[in-house]
Structure formats: C-alpha cells, structure tokens
C-alpha cells in the first residue's frame with residue numbers, strides 16, 4: 465500500500481509530500497474533513513512512511529511507459545539505494561494490505577500505474593529540498609518488518625488513540641465510566657505516558673488520535689504542552705470532522721490538512737464494484753452521503769436500498785394524508801434503528817441508534833427532494849429519471865421546496881435536542897403536504 469494510493473485528496477497529498485521532501489516534517493498535524501473520505505487511511509500510511517527504514521522517493525509512471533522503458537513494474541522489484549531517514553534494512557515479509565479493509569483504495573496496479581525508484585538524494589533527513597516533482601512521491605517500501613507490523617496493526621510504535629481505550633485503562637473506575645468522550649484519563653495513559661519513552665524499534669513513534677472532536681476540554685488542555693514541544697522522534701496526527709470543534713489553542717499548535725468530499729462517480733464505482741448493487745441505488749447512496757465513501761458503504765450495509773421505495777410511497781401519501789405519512793416515516797426509522805445498533809458502541813446505547821435512524825430518514829427525504837428541486841429549476845435529475853413519478857401535476861415552486869428543506873433542518877436540530885419524535889415527523893408530513901406534488 466502506498467501513501468499516494470489514497471484517492472482524490474490531492475491537496476492533502478501534496479502538502480504531506482512537500483513536508484516529506486523538505487525533511488522537516490511537522491510534529492503535529494490536524495487532519496480535518498468529513499467522515500469517510502480517507503483521513504485515517506492517509507494518517508496510517510503517513511505513519512508507515514515515518515516508521516519504514518526503507519522509505520524512499522518513487523516516481524509514479526504509467527504502466528505502458530514503464531514497459532516501454534524496461535523499468536520494473538512493481539515496487540517489489542524496485543531497488544532504492546538510500547532510505548529516507550537512514551541506512552536501509554533488509555526487506556522481508558509480505559504486504560497483505562489488509563489493515564484498511566473496505567476503505568482501502570485500489571492498488572497502484574488497479575489504477576494503471578507503477579512505481580520505480582528515482583534519485584533519493586534529496587530525501588535524506590535534515591536537508592532542505594526543492595518542491596517535489598509532479599508524480600514523484602516518498603513512499604514506504606511495503607516489505608520490511610516495520611511495514612509488515614504496521615499493516616498487521618501490531619507495530620509497537622504506532623498508537624491509535626480512541627475513546628474506547630478507557631476500557632483498557634488500569635483504573636477500574638475509568639473502565640466503568642461511559643466512554644462518550646475522549647477523556648483526559650485515556651490521553652494521560654495512552655498518549656502522554658508512551659510519548660515520553662524511546663521508540664521500541666528505534667525510529668519514531670506515531671500517535672493517531674481519532675475522533676479528536678470528542679476530546680473534552682481537560683484532555684485537550686493536557687495535550688497542549690506535548691503538541692507545542694513533542695519529543696523529537698514523535699508525531700501526532702489528530703483526525704477531526706471539523707477543525708472548529710477543537711480549541712483554538714490546539715489548532716494553532718498543529719499543521720492543518722484539509723480533506724474534501726470525494727467525487728460522486730468514484731463512490732458509485734466503488735459501491736457497484738464492492739457490493740454488486742444497481743447503479744441507480746449506488747447513485748442514491750452517493751448523493752445521500754455527500755462525498756463520504758465511508759457513509760455510502762454504511763448505507764449499503766444497512767440495507768437502506770430496500771426502504772427507498774417505501775419512502776417514495778410515503779412522500780406521495782403525504783400529498784393527501786400528512787399525519788399517516790408521519791406515522792409511516794417513524795416506522796421506517798424504527799426499522800432502521802435495529803441494524804444501526806451494530807455501529808453504536810455499548811456506551812452510546814439504543815437512544816443514539818433511534819436518533820441516528822431518524823436523522824437517516826430525513827437525509828433520505830432530502831436526497832430525493834434535491835432531485836425534485838433540480839427538476840423544478842429545469843435541470844436534469846441526478847437519480848434515475850425512471851424512479852421519478854412525473855405527470856401527476858405541476859412541480860412545486862422553489863419557495864415550497866425551501867419550506868420543506870427548512871422543516872428538515874429544524875427536525876434535525878430537534879432530534880438532536882431529544883424533542884418529541886411524533887411532533888417532529890408530523891411537521892415533516894405537513895411540510896410535504898403543503899409542497900404538493902413532489903414527483904418522487
């Protein structure tokens with residue numbers, strides 16, 4: 465697996481490559497962007513580059529060009545005389561690429577490209593270097609002991625910090641507490657303690673803090689000194705859905721890397737390849753996930769596709785029976801709450817599953833209505849036209865649609881505030897009824 469295999473995050477990729485090429489890696493990064501777009505994958509692959517003794521500059525070339533020039537066509541055949549951070553060690557082991565599961569990007573071979581080593585002089589540590597050439601990236605070797613350990617998830621110098629580590633805390637009182645936040649106890653025990661020790665394998669230590677937005681204030685404050693002056697051989701990478709969810713004092717101590725949403729076509733391609741679902745269903749999920757491959761994959765697993773037709777019928781029902789439609793929407797949400805529970809850990813409980821299911825139903829309605837909005841504006845719908853039941857009457861004006869979207873936004877807020885579910889969905893049923901024929 466390669467750092468550059470993470471797709472469609474070119475801005476983040478080039479920012480990291482510039483730092484690697486310069487030999488002056490920041491010791492604290494904040495990766496910020498929507499969930500499910502590759503933040504953790506890129507963080508783990510960056511960690512691999514930092515921990516691999518054979519990390520070296522490689523050049524991405526088209527396979528046909530490599531064949532013409534007789535260049536090796538796979539990293540296994542490549543020879544890099546000088547490593548990135550010191551002398552090379554013997555390569556060994558196989559990269560099984562299994563760490564990232566379903567979120568892993570296609571391999572370099574799949575993307576029609578190959579990697580060959582080039583001049584690595586500029587990659588030696590502690591030396592300033594010119595900006596990296598286009599398609600020239602620093603990568604881990606994928607074959608040494610460090611790469612093998614990291615890929616297996618057992619590298620002793622790679623630390624994944626998450627809130628559920630509280631269940632492994634030596635203090636029973638901490639273990640028994642609900643782990644809804646990333647607490648100061650977890651940060652002290654699993655980050656501030658180990659970061660002061662020497663790396664087990666002598667090279668570096670990398671700490672990836674997932675769901676950093678769940679750090680509570682005392683935990684963030686406890687990290688400030690370490691973020692300011694981490695030990696020389698330590699790297700911290702905070703992952704957050706939004707940089708604004710962290711204290712300004714934390715943000716200012718980290719180099720920010722922004723991740724954007726993934727293209728709809730890429731998500732559709734991945735979903736249809738992985739799940740053998742129909743293309744229009746994949747398109748619906750991709751639209752609903754708004755650029756998050758992780759969310760779209762979850763929708764497939766949840767079997768939401770089977771509920772889409774019921775949702776169409778319910779929205780049509782709202783034209784004449786808004787309160788009956790409200791009841792049906794609540795039933796669809798109840799059905800979804802069961803499958804959603806497997807994504808909730810024991811400390812989040814049933815309440816979150818119900819709430820998330822209700823939010824999911826609202827997201828499905830909004831996805832269908834965005835197509836009505838497109839058609840009302842004279843544009844082509846993105847979802848299958850065959851699915852849209854037209855001809856029953858004129859489409860609603862944009863003013864009426866705006867009213868429905870506003871009602872959905874308010875409902876999302878009320879669900880998060882634990883307001884009465886029946887009243888929330890009644891207001892959605894009434895908003896749909898007032899909008900008239902929605903062509904879904």
Ligand SMILES: [Zn+2]
Nearest residue numbers: 516605608611
């Ligand atoms: Zn390696």
